[in-house]
Amino acid sequence: MRRKGNLFSLIPYYIWILLFVIAPILLVVYYSLLDLNGHFTLNNYTNFFTSVYLKMTLSSFWYAFLITLFSLFVSYPAAYLITKLKHKQLWLILIIIPSWINLLLKTYAFIGIFGNKGPINAFVQAIGLPNQQILFTDFAFVFVAVYIFIPFMILPIFNALDKLNPALIDAARDLGASKFTTLRRIIIPLTMNGIKSGVQAVFIPSLSLFMITRLIAGNRVITLGTAIEEQFLVTQNWGMGSTIAVFLIIFMFIIMLFTGEKRKGASRHGKTQ
Amino acid sequence: MKSLVRATIGILLVCGILMYTAHAMDTTTGKSGKNILTVYNWGEYIDPALLKKFEKETGIHVIYETFDSNEAMMTKIEQGGTNYDIAVPSEYAIEQMKERHLLKKIDHSKIPNFKNMDADFLNLDFDKKNEYSIPYFWGTVGIVYNTKLLKGYDFNSWNDLWDPSLKGKIILVDSAREVMGVGLNSMGKSLNSTDSDELNAATQKLIKMAPNVKAVIGDEVTQLMINGDAEAALTWSGQAADMMYENEDLTYSVPEEGSNLWFDNMVIPKTAKNIDGAHQFINFMLDPKVAAQNADYVGYSTPNKAALKLLDPEVVHDERYYPSKEIRSKLHVYKNLGKEKIGEYNELFLKFKMSIR
Structure with missing residues (x-):
């Protein structure tokens, strides 16, 4: 803790935070208080509490929950397996690389894959079943979103698992814990911070997903992100768009409070001891 | 430290080269001078052969650029830095562009071919007397x-x-x-x-x-x-x-x-440099033969009455295209x-x- 000498070098950091984090948030709050003609109003906030936006908020949370849950179910075992492999950094890279490809490109690819004449339906027909409508369903939406978010879930969990001292697991086994008990009482609690980081990295962006909602779900799923996009680009009602954004920011803080507790002194990627 | 310096110099060098190339490309294609006309239209919305024909007839070199939404087009014109001489917005966009003073008035004396237009498509609410716009397709x-x-x-x-x-x-x-x-x-x-x-x-x-x-x-x-x-x-x-x-x-x-x-219409944006050329271009596009060839190529409905006679009667009488x-x-x-x-x-x-x- 060399606090004194570092104060000066922190200045660029504070300027950065002020300009690119605090100022934009204040601007969003400011715009949320303006109506279409630029007059001060609280109407945007009362509008938000109409059934349309409340329903949208609920459905955003529901889909974000589903996406996070499935990502976690896929990522935890995957991350665990990777830590057991010989070339784990290589395997990790293989999982990370797809996240470098532009999100839109990946989404467009899925339009083809899920289409009536896509490979999945070709397979379905080959085994004698009738053609399935896959595109524009909840399944397609959650599937693509999970696919996109998996790297962000695997990475923190992998880091937490990788740093887990194997002696602890051996000790648990020696003391008679079954495999399942070891997982439940030792491994999962010790990697909880990795899970929390992963949940944060998936849940929060899921709340504001857009584009995929249109391309894959055909707007049958509408999230807060879609609504913001539409308010800014189509309706040009910046006030309402900002108001939704303010609520989104509030939700994010709440989620971070829930997933970020008990992290005193711990590094970001796990390892509480 | 040494490698850091090297990396910095490397990045600066690449930036320099890119900037120079961009500048060189700008001067060869971008700037519209006396004999250059920059047309800003929707994608696949003109017969390229007509552009060649126009260049041959007038000696004006045409630069053709495309956009895919009225909003994107408006933003680009509003922010400046462009010098489009012709743009083709839809009717509601024309109203907005008029409000934001992004358009120049069209001098009808320079467009004799205006008489070829179908009166049904003129003098509409979004632009009374066609002061700012000429219908292109509908x-x-x-x-x-x-x-x-x-x-x-x-x-x-x-x-x-x-x-x-x-x-x-x-x-x-x-x-x-x-x-x-x-x-x-x-x-x-x-x-x-x-x-x-x-x-x-x-x-x-x-x-x-x-x-x-x-x-x-x-x-x-x-x-x-x-x-x-x-x-x-x-x-x-x-x-x-x-x-x-x-x-x-x-x-x-x-x-x-x-x-x-709906209508897409030719307008002359405020940023235009070659206003004479722009009028020549509009007049050229309203020529019955040209309009017919263009409608045939693009497949949309033309508001040009004289051109209809030159088009395939099967298309003109197809109520799907010409209700x-x-x-x-x-x-x-x-x-x-x-x-x-x-x-x-x-x-x-x-x-x-x-x-x-």
Whole structure:
């Protein structure tokens, strides 16, 4: 803790935070208080509490929950397996690389894959079943979103698992814990911070997903992100768009409070001891 | 430290080279001087041979650039740094551009070919007396559908969309005015309605159609319809023409209750440098032969009366492309309803979309 000498070098950091984090948030709050003609109003906030936006908020949370849950179910075992492999950094890279490809490109690819004449339906027909409508369903939406978010879930969990001292697991086994008990009482609690980081990295962006909602779900799923996009680009009602954004920011803080507790002194990627 | 310095120098060097190349490309293509005309149009919206012909006749070199949305085009012109001499916005965009003073007046004395235009398409609400704009192409909003997948449907009425047998088969365009227009038109109301009761009633009616809706999307619909992935879609006549060109099972219908009539129009943006050339270009495009060739190539409907005589009679008499006077009298151009009403349309459209489950 060399606090004194570092104060000066922190200045660029504070300027950065002020300009690119605090100022934009204040601007969003400011715009949320303006109506279409630029007059001060609280109407945007009362509008938000109409059934349309409340329903949208609920459905955003529901889909974000589903996406996070499935990502976690896929990522935890995957991350665990990777830590057991010989070339784990290589395997990790293989999982990370797809996240470098532009999100839109990946989404467009899925339009083809899920289409009536896509490979999945070709397979379905080959085994004698009738053609399935896959595109524009909840399944397609959650599937693509999970696919996109998996790297962000695997990475923190992998880091937490990788740093887990194997002696602890051996000790648990020696003391008679079954495999399942070891997982439940030792491994999962010790990697909880990795899970929390992963949940944060998936849940929060899921709340504001857009584009995929249109391309894959055909707007049958509408999230807060879609609504913001539409308010800014189509309706040009910046006030309402900002108001939704303010609520989104509030939700994010709440989620971070829930997933970020008990992290005193711990590094970001796990390892509480 | 040494490698850091090296990396920094390397990055600066690459930046320098890129900047120089960009500058060099700018000077060879971008700047419009006396003998250069920059045309800013939608993609695939002109016969390239006509540009060559224009260059040959006038000695003016044409630079052709494209955009894919009115909003993007407006932003680019508004921010400056461009020198487009001709742009081709849709009617509602022209109203907005007029409000923001982005357009130059057109000097009609320099456009003798203006007489070739069909008077039905002139002097419209969005630009009285055509002070700022000359119609380029026009079209309608209607339903494109696959006759192989949907047998026995003709979509002569908007209310056909509510048919329970169409469950999960209709694709709508993700645009508030078009979809709300379906609701309003199906009840025999104006698609420029500003009456909140009517708008709410239209929304309630649309919500009853929700089970039939497969998806609400944008331009992706073209490929889906061509591939036979979707049965029916609400779309613009131009887009429908593209689809029908690729897939012969598709056909297009404008329901009897009426629909939207849209225009794309040539304008001279404020940023224009070669104003004389711009007028020459507009006059050239209004020449009957040129307009006919262009309409033939692009596949949209031309507002040029003299050109119609030169076009394939089969196309001109095809009511899908050139609806009869009787139907045309039921078509309406969107009026600029003001930000508040547009906001209301969008809120109601959102409510409708939320009901699709």
